[in-house]
Amino acid sequence: MLDKQANSLAEARQNINLQLTQVRNQLSHLQSDNGKTTVLNTASLYQKLLDQVTELNSQIATESTILQDANPKLQTLKEKRDSLIPVLQQEGQRFLSVREAELKTQLQSLDLQSNEIAKLETQVAQQRKQVPILARRYTEIQRKLQFANESLNRFLSTRENLEIQISQTELGWQLIQPPLQPSLVTASSRVRNLIIGFFISLAAGIGVALLLEKIDNSYHSVIKLKKKINFPLLGNVPFDNEVKALQSRTSKSKFFPIKIFNSLLEGSQDTDISIAQEYSSYSTEFLDALRFLYTNIQQIKPDSQVRSLVVSSVTPGDGKSIVAFYLAQTATAMGLRVLLVDANLRQPMVHNLANLKNLWGLSSLLSTNLPVSEVIHKLPSMEQLSLITAGPAPDDPIKLLASEKMKQLMADFQDDYDLVIYDAPHFFGLSDVSVLSPYTDGVLMVVRVGKTDASVIEQALDYLRILPLNILGVVSNS
Known part of the structure; x- marks a missing residue:
């Protein structure tokens, strides 16, 4: 998906660059004399005024061959022509200014679009760099998950086997013969011997533990x-x-x-x-x-x-x-x-x-x-x-x-x-x-x-x- 987005942005950037080149060329051509003439040929009002001026010049040229310069008719034609020339120049300048403003606005808009595309391309490039890292993390998580599932299944299986073994090894018991008390040992002597043996064993155990702890200086757990x-x-x-x-x-x-x-x-x-x-x-x-x-x-x-x-x-x-x-x-x-x-x-x-x-x-x-x-x-x-x-x-x-x-x-x-x-x-x-x-x-x-x-x-x-x-x-x- 990121590759498609990157290709789409590349195509958009190519189109924007083409349009920028065309607009810059048009603007440069407009600032030349030939370019101004070409653009003014598309201005309808300017062409109408230019036709009127041309027609008046033709009439003046025709009447000048017949009439003298001081003739009122010839003077009237010249006055009309002189009054139309400033209007013609103003219309030409206005049309050129409007056209130049349109091209500059279009150029600014294309520059903004080019900057936005550049930002998007940078973001996509950063996201594409993160893909291998995310893929590696995903693989590691999948591996850990698989290991955890295998350990859990193994522990559950071991516990089930142990429960089965315990149930199979447990046997019922019954009393075959009641215990017999030795006739030569009395109850009081038996209790006394047990107490003496207990204290002797306890003392011996404590002594051995203290001795081992003193000799052995290592951690046992x-x-x-x-x-x-x-x-x-x-x-x-x-x-x-x-x-x-x-x-x-x-x-x-x-x-x-x-x-x-x-x-x-x-x-x-x-x-x-x-x-x-x-x-x-x-x-x-x-x-x-x-x-x-x-x-x-x-x-x-x-x-x-x-x-x-x-x-x-x-x-x-x-x-x-x-x-x-x-x-x-x-x-x-x-x-x-x-x-x-x-x-x-x-x-x-x-x-x-x-x-x-x-x-x-x-x-x-x-x-x-x-x-x-x-x-x-x-x-x-x-x-x-x-x-x-x-x-x-x-x-x-x-x-x-x-x-x-x-x-x-x-x-x-x-x-x-x-x-x-x-x-x-x-x-x-x-x-x-x-x-x-x-x-x-x-x-x-x-x-x-x-x-x-x-x-x-x-x-x-x-x-x-x-x-x-x-x-x-x-x-x-x-």
């Missing part, structure tokens, strides 16, 4: 963690046994030193990529938590979509790489073109999670002239998910991450993909995250419930008040 931190809790991802085993395995990852990488760069490149672990092999609770986390991240900015973020943690071993890896797969499953970049140049993890070779990656792009296409990996199970491993370990990671080339790469990544996720090292004690985060939409902080020391979290929160980091929120795993 999401509720306690949420009360302590000052940032929004975007989700809690339950780590299954398979994910915990994967986390234990990735903590022992190896990487290539920079010298070995340079020697490999001169030889052939091994581009074989193994298929990543199947996304559907984990529990429904784990997948629902990831979808819930993705939805909350996209709702942080009500006016725009989060296009890039850094995933970090307070201390190492909190599961940030696993959260980043599966969050990238979740966003891909939601229809986005996602790029996962392993920006942890100190202890990379992403290549182990995806079963990829780490011969070259982000450090290669920053330290050599290797093209980006050479380091981007595609998972066979997800065509829209792209990965860039960390590459060989550099001598100075901060120097590479703070370089102008890294800034340009981050800008190019955000233009080419719907969502870019950077898996960065832990930020407490390191400056890698503070270098990357200003060029993204913010930082997602991962905290391990039951493992991360509470005092360290408090120190990290004080540390964040000094650093200019934009913390999008916290995600816990348990």
Whole structure:
């Protein structure tokens, strides 16, 4: 509809410009001698007066051949002619003035119409620019609505199955034999033993609880963690046994030193990529938590979509790489073109999670002239998910991450993909995250419930008040 309106306005503008050209030409022609003569030829009263003057001149010329100049008849003819000439000139001037005024009025009207059309064209152009943004918002709302409907249907189905199982497992009971009281134990001794046992158990339980609380200085529940931190809790991802085993395995990852990488760069490149672990092999609770986390991240900015973020943690071993890896797969499953970049140049993890070779990656792009296409990996199970491993370990990671080339790469990544996720090292004690985060939409902080020391979290929160980091929120795993 906007295209038709734009075409219609273009045609109207073309017609107005044509009319403006014609009117200007007529006005310019009117101001010339030939133009005045042409216009006066169309004036009926002026032509009548001109005919009378012409006729009188003819009579005067005829009588002058017969009569003398002092003849009364000849003088009368000359007087009539002389009296008509001023009238003829006044009529000509009046007609030309009226015609000129008409052309100027018409020209002013056409100019006003041209300005109005220009305003309408500007409005239509602005509306056409808004169409892709509105279409993108509509698609995102439709995606969120579909996800909400699927979650609701799944929850209702689970509740119905649980109710059926409960109804099937409940059995009726009946008293087969009345209970027998031991003959050797009296009622008074039984009550006394119960009271003594109760107080002993209570004291022992309190003692053990106090001892555990003194020894263990970590948050054991999401509720306690949420009360302590000052940032929004975007989700809690339950780590299954398979994910915990994967986390234990990735903590022992190896990487290539920079010298070995340079020697490999001169030889052939091994581009074989193994298929990543199947996304559907984990529990429904784990997948629902990831979808819930993705939805909350996209709702942080009500006016725009989060296009890039850094995933970090307070201390190492909190599961940030696993959260980043599966969050990238979740966003891909939601229809986005996602790029996962392993920006942890100190202890990379992403290549182990995806079963990829780490011969070259982000450090290669920053330290050599290797093209980006050479380091981007595609998972066979997800065509829209792209990965860039960390590459060989550099001598100075901060120097590479703070370089102008890294800034340009981050800008190019955000233009080419719907969502870019950077898996960065832990930020407490390191400056890698503070270098990357200003060029993204913010930082997602991962905290391990039951493992991360509470005092360290408090120190990290004080540390964040000094650093200019934009913390999008916290995600816990348990």
